[in-house]
Structure formats: structure tokens, C-alpha cells
């Protein structure tokens with residue numbers, strides 16, 4: 574695809590390499606209830622109840638759940654079922670994605686991707702694309718060298734690349750060999766989570782096995798993306814991050830590279846002082862948790878996490894502690910830190926730095942940004958508590974307070 578570079582003009586959002594995005598939200602209400610973590614026994618009870626009621630439970634790619642209620646009827650051995658009237662068939666169809674009821678089913682495509690199309694290719698001869706993952710990074714031109722090294726580690730055959738230009742500078746990257754295969758999105762002074770919420774809708778990234786939503790100030794000398802993917806698949810990690818080299822700016826000990834060898838760790842221990850973590854700790858920051866600087870999400874985990882990101886809380890403080898709800902099961906097992914492939918976090922305060930949120934931008938002073946970050950955390954936690962209180966159908970799979978924060 575020949576790319577159209579939009580010159581950056583302050584205030585606007587520009588995408589090159591992809592078409593404008595419309596009608597993202599499918600609004601499928603059945604998806605909502607089942608995208609989170611469900612306590613282990615609940616699905617079984619639910620299934621049993623449905624079977625008794627003579628219903629069929631239909632799981633579609635583990636992502637949407639649709640219930641087809643059949644008319645109960647007596648079954649005899651030689652009875653051939655009467656042919657279904659068209660009206661019955663229509664009744665039994667799945668709820669169409671919002672907005673598509675006016676169209677014949679077969680024409681509706683509710684998912685897309687960021688793959689470039691060679692314009693001269695015969696569209697009849699479409700071969701199945703190889704499985705890929707997505708690397709998305711907020712970048713500023715000042716970090717060009719370190720971003721170049723980072724991106725160059727990710728093979729083009731296995732990763733689609735998306736850059737979020739928070740300084741609006743797009744042309745400055747065009748001399749790099751990989752620049753033409755990247756999708757470039759520019760919006761002035763916006764954060765990683767602002768971009769992620771707006772441009773990584775789950776229906777747009779549904780083809781990618783994993784979503785890497787990374788900060789830019791990351792050194793990858795000891796990191797191999799393909800080996801990382803192997804480990805994550807083998808260990809069943811739905812949400813993960815590479816361990817942080819101990820020379821990094823480390824905010825939480827769980828994410829530091831384990832001193833003892835091994836591919837992965839899922840918890841850490843702290844048996845003295847405040848904030849203790851034991852083998853029986855069940856939640857963050859002892860276990861079931863990663864930091865927001867280099868997270869990697871499975872397709873299913875991202876589908877859930879994207880829904881938890883709040884449009885207006887652009888620093889996403891507080892979100893990390895709740896990510897375990899998107900782990901597709903037990904967060905102490907499905908969330909982990911990969912030690913054998915690790916990175917160095919330079920800790921340069923930029924808009925990409927979700928860790929301590931001190932971007933030095935023209936638009937906002939550091940102290941204003943820091944203030945906003947912590948206010949956002951209060952708002953997010955308040956919304957969470959209110960949502961829990963209001964939703965009578967929701968059961969908290971992690972009801973106990975994290976043991977780590979137990980005071981002495």
C-alpha cells in the first residue's frame with residue numbers, strides 16, 4: 574500500500590498507512606458479561622442450568638457467547654423433525670453486530686487489521702496471512718535512536734508495527750528502513766493509553782496473537798521477541814512483561830529480574846518490613862500483576878483490558894492493579910514476568926512513561942501531570958467501587974484484600 578503521509582498540524586489526529594476507522598463498537602451485550610474473570614464453578618453451574626432448560630450454549634472463538642433457546646418438544650425414535658420455517662431460522666440467528674441489521678449477514682465484517690495491501694494484487698488470490706503479533710509504541714523524535722534499536726529487534730514477518738507520535742513528528746522517522754512498514758498515528762501531547770483506547774479497539778487487533786503496548790525508553794539487548802512469544806505461549810501467560818534488568822528504574826520489586834535462573838516468575842517474596850509478600854499472597858503487588866511500561870496482552874486479555882481503559886483517564890493509574898481481572902482465569906497463574914528475556918528500562922520521563930508519569934511536555938508542567946495522574950487513580954478506584962456496588966450480577970473472583978498490604 575502506498576502510504577499517504579499527512580503533515581503534522583497541531584491539534585489534529587493523523588493516521589497514515591491505514592484508513593479512517595468507523596463503527597468500532599459492536600455493542601454486543603452478551604460479550605460484556607463474559608469478558609471478565611468468572612469464578613471457576615460459575616460456568617459449570619451456568620452450563621448445567623442451561624442444559625436443563627434445553628438450551629444450547631454456543632461459544633464463538635471464546636469471545637462472544639450466544640444462547641439459542643430451542644422450543645422444547647417431545648423426542649420419539651422415528652420422528653423426523655419438521656423443516657424449520659424461515660421465521661424460526663431467523664429467530665435462532667445470533668444477534669447481529671450493532672448497526673448491521675439492515676445488511677445481509679454474509680456481507681458484514683466487524684473486524685479489521687493493520688495489514689498493508691499491495692495495490693496491484695489480484696484480490697481473488699488472497700492467501701491466509703501468517704499469524705502475527707502487534708507492537709505499538711508511543712514515540713517522540715528525541716528517542717529516535719533507542720526506538721530504532723527496539724523496533725529493529727522485532728522481525729517484520731512476525732510483528733505489525735504501529736507508532737503513536739505524541740510529539741506530532743512523523744517525517745523525522747522516514748529515513749529508517751522499517752518506517753515504511755509502520756502505521757503512523759500522530760496526535761500532539763497524548764499518552765499511551767489515550768492512543769491505545771482510540772486506535773487499538775479489540776475488533777481492529779483481533780487478528781494479532783499478542784499486543785505489545787510498550788514504552789519507548791526500553792533497551793532490548795537481552796530480549797528476543799520470538800523466544801519471548803515461545804515462553805509466553807508455553808507458560809500460558811495471558812498478561813506478561815519481560816523482567817526489568819536490575820539496573821533499571823524499578824518501581825515494584827515483582828517486575829525485577831529474578832536472581833535465580835528460570836524462564837518466568839509469577840510472584841515475589843518479601844518477609845520483612847512493610848508491604849510483605851508470602852507464598853500465600855493472592856494479588857498485586859505480590860502476584861498476578863505487571864507494570865504498565867512493557868505489558869504484553871493475549872488477544873482475549875486485550876479484549877477485556879481495552880474495555881477497562883477509561884476514555885478520560887489517560888495516564889491509567891490504578892488500572893494495572895485491576896488487570897488481573899482480564900487474565901482469563903487465575904491471575905496468579907496467567908499473569909507473569911519473563912526472566913529469560915529481559916529489558917532495561919531507562920526511566921526517561923516522556924509521555925510514553927506510564928511508570929511514574931512525569932512527561933516533560935510543552936503542554937503541561939511535570940507537577941500538573943503528576944497531580945493529574947494521582948487524581949486519575951482516585952477517580953478510577955471510585956468508579957470501580959461504584960461499578961461493583963451497582964452490578965448485582967457480578968461476583969468478585971478476588972474478594973479478599975491483597976495480603977501484601979496487610980499492615981504489621
Ligand SMILES: *[C@@H]1O[C@H](CO)[C@@H](O)[C@H](O)[C@H]1NC(C)=O
Pocket residue numbers: 703704730731799802803
Ligand atoms: C515468524 O514468521 C515466520 C514467517 O512467517 C514463521 O515461519 C515463524 O513461524 C514465525 N514465528 C513465530 C514465533 O510466530
Ligand SMILES: *[C@@H]1O[C@H](CO)[C@@H](O)[C@H](O)[C@H]1NC(C)=O
Pocket residue numbers: 851852853854976
Ligand atoms: C501467609 O503466610 C504468612 C507467613 O507464612 C503467615 O504469617 C500469614 O498468616 C499467612 N496469611 C494467610 C492469610 O494465611
